[in-house]
Amino acid sequence: EAGVAQSPRYKIIEKRQSVAFWCNPISGHATLYWYQQILGQGPKLLIQFQNNGVVDDSQLPKDRFSAERLKGVDSTLKIQPAKLEDSAVYLCASSFQGQGTGELFFGEGSRLTVL
Amino acid sequence: GQQLNQSPQSMFIQEGEDVSMNCTSSSIFNTWLWYKQDPGEGPVLLIALYKAGELTSNGRLTAQFGITRKDSFLNISASIPSDVGIYFCAGQLPSYGANSKLTFGKGITLSVRP
Numbered sequence: 001e002a003g004v005a006q007s008p009r010y011k012i013i014e015k016r017q018s019v020a021f022w023c024n025p026i027s028g029h030a031t032l033y034w035y036q037q038i039l040g041q042g043p044k045l046l047i048q049f050q051n052n053g054v055v056d057d058s059q060l061p062k063d064r065f066s067a068e069r070l071k072g073v074d075s076t077l078k079i080q081p082a083k084l085e086d087s088a089v090y091l092c093a094s095s096f097q098g099q100g101t102g103e104l105f106f107g108e109g110s111r112l113t114v115l
Numbered sequence: 116g117q118q119l120n121q122s123p124q125s126m127f128i129q130e131g132e133d134v135s136m137n138c139t140s141s142s143i144f145n146t147w148l149w150y151k152q153d154p155g156e157g158p159v160l161l162i163a164l165y166k167a168g169e170l171t172s173n174g175r176l177t178a179q180f181g182i183t184r185k186d187s188f189l190n191i192s193a194s195i196p197s198d199v200g201i202y203f204c205a206g207q208l209p210s211y212g213a214n215s216k217l218t219f220g221k222g223i224t225l226s227v228r229p
Contacts (some may be wrong), residue, residue: 042220
């Protein structure tokens with residue numbers, strides 16, 4: 001079974017530029033998550049989708065971050081404009097159960113460096 | 116928001132030794148989970164616990180869901196070099212008809228000396 005796919009693996013941009021990350025969850029997983037992991041910290045939830053609807057985006061900085069999950073499968077996370085403090089690994093995860101069990105499958109992550 | 120406390124930040128052990136980690140919170144959680152993250156990879160689920168007092172094993176790993184529902188413990192027995200990595204605890208609040216957000220601790224970096 002294929003895992004969660006993310007791209008790109010690495011991205012370096014200058015502050016005020018924009019960037020987009022893509023995620024393809026495990027087939028059949030209804031729930032998709034985007035997490036931000038700053039160096040030395042645990043993952044922090046940015047946004048959670050159930051199919052193509054947003055369940056929780058309370059920690060998403062909506063002035064600069066946006067995410068969509070059209071057709072309830074792939075998802076894109078965009079940052080515009082980027083700030084230095086956005087340097088982090090952006091992890092996509094998916095889960096099968098409609099009711100939360102916490103059993104998430106993570107992708108390898110996209111490492112963003114903002115200069 | 117809810118915080119999970121993991122300490123120390125780093126642990127150094129000798130190959131073959133056992134190691135214990137704990138995770139505490141001021142909040143009550145319905146679910147406790149332990150994840151491991153290798154360098155350059157995403158976290159991988161090790162053990163999930165759903166009931167207070169539950170003790171679950173996965174090979175050399177054993178985890179327990181604290182009776183108070185505010186803590187959890189992970190034990191690794193007879194450590195081997197591939198146990199090196201960052202161990203995260205994660206807690207999930209009671210869910211009311213929708214997925215409940217996972218909160219992660221800051222992680223403990225485990226080093227195993229051969």
